[in-house]
Amino acid sequence: MSFEETYTELENIVKKLEGQKVSLEESLHLFNKGIELSRKCLEFLNESKGKILLLTDELNNLTEEFKVVE
């Protein structure tokens, strides 16, 4: 599942809970599911942040090397 898909599912759960028309058991189930989805989204984001930093670092290094060649 992608970040967007995970996030959309999280949003749907939030909407359902905000509608307040759920039973206690269901609401607990939804809440747990929501927390789990939110954690997944955060993992996605942290992973992507790491990748972004790594790639921009690499690119910066490349352009710096380029300058040395000159």
Add this chain to the structure above:
Amino acid sequence: MEKNYISVTQFNTIIKNIFSAEEMLHNIAIFGEVSGFKISGKHAYFNLKDKGGVLACSCFFYSKTYIPKEGESVILKGSPDYYVKGGRFSFKVDKIEAVGVGALYKQIEELKIRLTAEGVFDESHKKPIPKFSKNIVVITSKTGAVIRDIATTVRKKNPVINIIIYDVKVQGEFASKEIVDALNNVDNFNYDCVILARGGGSLEDLMPFNDEQVVRAMFNLKTPIISAIGHETDFTLCDFVADFRAATPTAAGDMVAYDYYKAMYDIFEMQKRIRQDALNILDNNMHKTKYLVASIGSGMERLYKNNLARLKVSDMRLVNSMQALQVKREHSVDKFITSLDKLNPTRILKSGYFRVYKENLPIMSIKNIKVGEKINVLGADGRLLANVIEIMEDEL
């Protein structure tokens, strides 16, 4: 007065007749040197002289005959004439013929006119002299100073050009044939340029370079050719047909050799410029790339931050809605308890009400009680026994 005289006109006429009658003097050829050649209208007047004498000459319609230079030796053809009106004797010239150098000039002039008419000297036939020659051939006498002058001049400017010497006779009766052979020969070797050269000399010496065959061989040459014959003031037909006429052999050397040191410098400068241009382009692109890299980085970071913000909002909503649900549920349970509580009889008693019993039966109306009767009163924290003293009925 006795008439023992004649008039000037009569005398002059007699003189004129004497000259006219002497046929021996008619159409006579006289050799001498031209002096004081003057043109007046269509006629020319001059003196013909030698060491011993001077002869006044007049030439009517001079343009139909050869025009001599001052001091030139010529042969005049004509007849003596005496001018009655002016009382002057002159030799009436019908034809002037050049001899010696004059004859050579005339011969050259005629050839020049003929070849010009043929188009041999046309500018359109002239080939450009290569700017950067590698192999040049000099057709000249290897014994003269000419080849040394050319080689020295070339070497001053250029240490790499190959100078090939093609030895020929440059004067005398075999010169023109040798030059023609040389010209035909050098065309087979892909030389960049030919120099035909000779030092200064008399007109007779330079005659091979006015030779028709030499001129034609030069005209037919595929290799560009520079002529360098004699001194600056000498002109030969070779100069007219050559692709370039150098005033002197030194000038020819200067013309044919490119400045090697300047060329090296120019090439070096161009290399530097090209290198700098390339570096500039590289630099520009690097800046663009860096900017893009930064844009990508910041774009990605923005996207990350946006997603994180979205997630935080969702989390908050998740927790909030769950909390709201909890609060709602708790609230409804409280309400229920409250409702239940309301129904609890002790709760009513607690608020200060008392319940009245008679003989353990609750009394709902005053009508069931009489004055003096004993009643039990139940409160929240205990009970009491009371006597009824008075009963008042209220309108409710």
